Amino acid sequence: MADRSKAEVVLRLFGVNLEQQGRGFYIPLEMLAIARGVYLAHQEDPAKFAGLLDSGTNPAYKRTSHDLARRIATKAHIVEGNKELGKAVELDSTETMETLHALFSSLLVEIPGRRSQPSWFGAHIYPFVGELIHYDAVERRIKRSDASSKKSAKKQKQAGKVDAGYKAPSIERYLFRDGGSWAYKVLRSDSNLDRKEATRQGLRNLVQDSGTPLGNLAKALSAHDFDYDEAPVEGSDTGIKLHEDLSPWPDLLREGVRNIVARTATVPRAKRTESLMHWVPYCLARHQLQLARRKLDASDRESILLDFGNEATPLRRESQKNLTGFRNDIVNAINVQAREMIHEAEVAGDEVRKRRYERFAKEAGSAVASPRAFFSETLAAVGALNATVGRRHFTMKPPMLECLVSATVPQGTETEFDQFCTLLYEKYGLVVENKVAASSPLAHEVDPSFLDHNGKAFREKLAAIGLLTQYSDATSMIRGEPR
Template sequence: MKNMSKGTELSKGLYGGILDIDNAGFSAGVELLNFIYGVPEDKMLSPSTAPAPIKHGHHQARQLAYGLDGIKDRTGQIQNLRNMLQGESAEVVLGKLFASLQIQPPNVKRTTDSGWTRKPFFPFTSSLIHWDIKKSNENVERVWMRGGGALLHKILRDDPNSSRLENIRTGFKNLYTVAGGSALDRLSKFFRSESPRVEADKPDEIESSSRANIDNFEDVYRDGLLNILEHKKLTTVGKVEALVNWSAIWLSIMQYRRSCSEVENKLLSPIVCDCATSATSIRRLARRQFQNAFSIIQKAIDTHNKDKFSEIKAGQKNRIRGFFPSTASAVGLLNAYTGNRYFTLKVNALETIVAALVPATEEMPFAEFVDQILYLNLGIVVSRGAAKSAGLLDDYDGTIFEENEKGLATQMKAAGLLTTYSDATQMISFRR
């Protein structure tokens, strides 16, 4: 790829695609949907054809969400928009509506005025899917969607399991059938059609140069995505939310796992999550585990192909490393973006993992969830059994993991994800 920065090359060499603090959080999932729905249906997730998606800016709706009074009218477009609305009331109502549909970027303070181009819409309907807008010239081009979604798209379309790929493709084709034609869909479709868009004349270079089938952990992402798309208990919005969150969870854990493979000769250090109902020694361990994970990622970035990337500045490396805590905190795997950080499992993370990895048509024993789904599939330690398998009981008292497991059960029960039956059997299922 022409003009590829050394930092971009380094990220692709380590992780298969571009991970950067700018595309942290939910950007990858939103970018993925741009690739899925930006091409004709017969080209969706084509293994043989690199995508050249249409990229919509959604300028008008995003300007309304920000507030037209705060935008400099460079070309008369704001006045044209006001003329079209024919009244201040419509401007106010539509502005509040579209503002309620936006995603708060994980590394931007809510009190910061980041301008009208920074916050994307959550893709509740297919007509809310849009690309980045560059602030300086208001052109439709990459700014925050740096390539995390491109990597996910490459992983999906290069699936060696053709049956699973076809089922995923069918799931995406059916995803928005219920929401399509709704009042919100018609409204957002109108404003999107009135805004600039870019029709590519060649395949997306970042997607084409991303690498798939690096390890078996990619199958965990594919299986989870298919389970979400085929879920019978999830609404369209629920599926889209789970899809976006699952993409972020998988990418953050993948970054850590592949960093471990780089520096520890494929030895994966477990992710210990604090799920206890009060601050205990498990929290101190979860804090140390985060610090260890962060240092492993830094070491992998510092040592990967060192001769080739020796001149990369620390700031560029920190952008790659920053993807991990920014994304993990956004999806509930980390307690906070800054400060005294430790691994945890917040409700949004638990809901997403259950939607992705627990079979949609049946219940799963709680013990199987913590030992099979969390530990074997994702490398997350909560229970005593998982701690034993990870070799942690040689250094830590097993009772802290027992209390941790109880805390997780309490949290999942409160969230409606766990049911306790009269014989004390605990079962996991998605009941939204």
Template structure:
């Protein structure tokens, strides 16, 4: 009698890749996918990181010198300290405080991070860096927080079948940092980067090379958004970088919801946002919507791998809520959470969905962009199309839409020309 072979239980990254095309992991939630994307674009093997080919290589750099200077209490014993810095405590303190101001936000952070947990926001190209940690007294370049969400976004961009859009995106990224190249901050960042551990030769990135693209039409929404952001000529490079990172995060969570539902044979569904309508009923619906999304992700994961470990399953699930919270799509990081739209999230959505020098009626923005393109329900029109008014009074959604309009007017995202004419434009989001 033959023994049946023991079937291998697939781990979280494999399951995530089958479901969503790439690795979505709680440790890599929040702003990290955007930072990872910029590493692939600006630290690639060749000057043109979108070069045709299946193999992705990257020159990783740690920026460990600057990060340890700020966030490592043992930096005073680092031999590079005396080789690089003047023997002037005040100058070192001034540099430390300057670099501290460049920290990428850690939404869940409640105390001073370790240096390997803290990253620099990519204000200039030389501030872009990879993950690193101390191992037995040596700096190792390896994934801690840049685990694959950005690799998936990069794969989607470079695999875009729309060649005209792809070439414009490449040109946009080539221009993105041009205003900062000769800035004092870039000169300083390049010098500090030179003191840090980095790859001498490009390294094959296995996560990026195993990532899949061209899975569904929603990828075109992501590419359109990146193109719109890059072609906002009136925006500063910093505003564009923030929008690229925020749009990448938002698209990933919306995609995660859509592909989980698809794998379960459900319709596309929608994200119901409470924009401050002061309706307890709408708040409960927005809370239940989040729970349904998270439950669908768990069900989809278990459908792919019924024996997956709880910790692995929960990491995929937690990527959604943590990334949504960090980017203003949820009301809070802790406690009872519901879907909403922060001003920062709205600014990023406007930059990504409305071309430069264009404007759109507010009602169209709510119905065609938020609901039609992104699957986000705010107003009555979307509620009618999705059947929500069969169980919730339509006036609640009318008030919700009115509150969204007031927030966007206050933020300068909507110009009210008359009682009947309200226009959304990226000009004031810049």
């Protein structure tokens, strides 16, 4: 009952289910799985199924589990009560299995903060090529009757070796929690048709078959997955609300994604994918914060102080204070939303709903921990915080910094350093150096000398990753892709 109340309150406030379990990289993994599935369904029957980013009805998409490759990657390729699946698909050579394990274990998405090796269904493959993109899956107990009545001929052959009551892979949502559905809906509802078409073309380039040796190997292994979709399934994003009237982040997501995926001629596919993997969750976390502050009627625009120094300074302490305050904003906004829903139920005379929300409000301390963790752990995962635990502050690690520049600077253009810093503040509320800080509430919180030093450190980091070119002492230019 409490979980249901929490889900309803969170959904009303943020327009999408935001839980710790679906944080970080699970958001773009889900979005790319939907995009890939829509592309495959449309290729299979263009007359019946909508194309990539088409608006209108709920998208139908095919789902690939890649359960065999993921079990090989984690050395969990034995189905309980079954022979080693490697033998079933003629991969009984120890040397072959070790080679495949070494390859696919190196392709697993790193989840910051993990302390132990996950089960195979907790491990996801980095979507470097279209054939590697997959949906979520988990282990479920199956019965022989289920295997014979519901499985295809191929699945019957595999499931027939499994005794009743044993576990086997089932393709379904487990770690995906609708963050990717939110992102895909944002992109497919873009009213800027030129931008949408550019995004469609760039996204198609990422999710279609690559035809590379790695892609061909992934496709060959997926043909032996225990579970997969024989026909497209219809997703539903009708319950997801974008709240574009309250937050600029849906449109900032669209603009950034277009800038990232359009670089087909200048940036390798793997680098475009990496930037997309960082930009999408970053935008959703910032969207969450924006909606929370709007719920609290915060009059000031949030200013996020990025610390690029190597030592503790008053600037870093202010950034830490920044983060703590924003996490509290999310908690307080959820509590305000709950009280509003109690009042609505009271006005409607719905005593059952009223009592349910009242119980949620009393237990809100533990109930809001997961949505609050979604915000900070998502930012930590993509490198927008310095660490996943301990004393944390806002920063940008190299992959996130590359992503930020790629999302902000259009293809084929350059931006002067000072202009870029101003742009970061005007678009995203990011404060890096002294000139920008003078325009924000932080001007009275941090000594200008620390901000000046921080700006120089920021310049050096951009130069180190090849995104800034120093033409003279007075002129530094930033490009959206390394030279």
